[in-house]
Amino acid sequence: MxxxxxxxxxxxxxxxxxxxxxxxxxxxxxxxxxxxxxxxxxxxxxxxxxxxxxxxxxCTRADDHAALVAAVTDTCRTLRDACRIAHDYDGRLSGDIIDLLMALLGVAEARLGLTLDPANLDPPTGGNETDEVPS
Structure with a gap:
């Protein structure tokens, strides 16, 4: 340094x-x-x-950008999952959470140059791991 x-x-x-x-x-x-x-x-x-x-x-601004991208992506993933859970719990709550998610996606694109697809936020997995019970 x-x-x-x-x-x-x-x-x-x-x-x-x-x-x-x-x-x-x-x-x-x-x-x-x-x-x-x-x-x-x-x-x-x-x-x-x-x-x-x-x-x-x-720490450079590029390091900060990378950390922000990771944090925003994780937050979007969490909000998406919360929305899915809330959908069965309370439809209005699910709508409010989706509003938060959409606002965050807009900020990510406008301020970080990051375009995220809420359907594809999960990190890639190494194989066919699943928690489903075979039938």
């Missing part, structure tokens, strides 16, 4: 630490060593904090 690169805190403790930070300084405890004693990050709020090197991971 170098100054001016972006990074995230591995285990954020508050809202500031959930944000992407910019490396502002790399702290060496001894000028004659390559051991890094701390990494100073500046967050979008303007706040700066220093962390131990193992508490920080390099």
């Amino acid at each position: 170098n100054p001016h690169e972006t990074a995230r805190v591995r285990r954020p403790r508050d809202a500031v630490e959930h944000r992407l930070g910019t490396v502002t300084d790399i702290i060496y405890p001894n000028p004659h060593t390559t051991y890094i004693g701390g990494i100073r990050l500046r967050f979008a709020t303007g706040e700066e904090r220093t962390y131990r090197p193992e508490a920080v991971v390099a």
Whole structure:
């Protein structure tokens, strides 16, 4: 990691630490060593904090995009499944959930460039795994 690169805190403790930070300084405890004693990050709020090197991971906007795509896909899958369950439980609830799903699909396409098909959100499986009982 170098100054001016972006990074995230591995285990954020508050809202500031959930944000992407910019490396502002790399702290060496001894000028004659390559051991890094701390990494100073500046967050979008303007706040700066220093962390131990193992508490920080390099992260680019492309990494964030990939994480968002995975999270949105998982959320769409969950909403789709909830809609299917709600269909037998309460038709109006199922309709409300479908509205949420459609809104999320619209945001995913407009903001992430991601086109998802609710019918095909499941990850590919390795074979013919099924939980059905043979007849």
